[in-house]
Amino acid sequence: MSIDKSFLNKFIKSTEYAAYGASAFIGKGNKILADKGAVDMMRNELNKIDMKATIVIGEGEMDEAPMLHIGEKVGTNNGPEFDIAVDPLEGTTFTSKGLPNAFSVLAVAEKGNLLSAPDTYMEKIIIGSNLPNNLLDLDNTVEKNINLLAEAKNKKPSDLSACVMKRTRHANIIKSLDEMKVKINFITDGDIAGGLSVIGNNPINDIYLSTGGGPEGVIVAAALSCYGGQMQGRLILNDDEIIRAEKLGITNPKKKYNISEISKGDVIFCASGVTTGDLAKGIKNFENRFEVTTLALHKSQGTNKIITNTYKK
Secondary structure (H helix, E strand, O other): OOOOOOHHHHHHHHHHHHHHHHHOOOOOOOHHHHHHHHHHHHHHHHOOOOOEEEEEEOOOOHHHOOOOOOOOEEOOOOOOEEEEEEEEEEOHHHHHHOOOOOEEEEEEEEOOOEOOOOOOEEEEEEEOOOOOOOOOOOOOOHHHHHHHHHHHOOOOHHHOEEEEEOOHHHHHHHHHHHHOOOEEEEEOOOHHHHHHHHOOOOOOOOEEEEEEEHHHHHHHHHHHHHHOOEEEEEEEOOHHHHHHHHHOOOOOOOOOEEHHHHEOOOOEEEEEEOOOOOOOOOOEEOOOEEEEEEEEEEOOOOEEEEEEEEEEO
């Protein structure tokens, strides 16, 4: 089964209005209000769509309103059943400080086709398309993975670029990459943009290696499935999180997930720019209208496009 192509523009509108909702707070130093602006707009647009949809990846639990929380129902309650992963504002700090790479994002699949992961950390290793299947493994050493990737790309390790989130927990990864003379492009936040930096004809990076957010990992996997990219992820769970994960249907807390286990079947993915970044240009506000740019993917339709829409205020 595939998602009817008529839904793409409706989901695009949801992320575009969320981006607009956040844009009022660009550079204002208040990431909470920026997030709320995005959440309120996204929820309002999602609830106009004829669907029975559940938020399976959201911004928190039910008692943390105004977030779009895990388990929340959206849509008119008429139409097909979808699972939706959302991050109404990826880059709250970027928005509050007026920095690049803030955007609103969602991924949509048919019911039961997205991993419902708790809001916890996930180890991730991500590479692009046109590479041997199951090339890399989280249980390999960094050195082994880099050598395998270099061989597959017919490059020397020193010709590769790696994206790593700048965190003390990644000290061993960074040390290994430095010893192999791999170029490291550090990010401070923006787990989704970092993960997607390996795709395209001329990707910014050859590999993404970091432990970041589990929810962001599901969103990245959905987008990567449209590009034929590869990802392996493993949730990092403490005792309390294992109990929460079990309630979401996760029976093996140490399982390594590939893309096909995180995101199944057809996918719609939309990312609308709040501030200009790697995925999309930022919001342009005019007196009576606003202009917003979106990266839109629809797997079954082969859709991969950057579009710009203008709306009246």
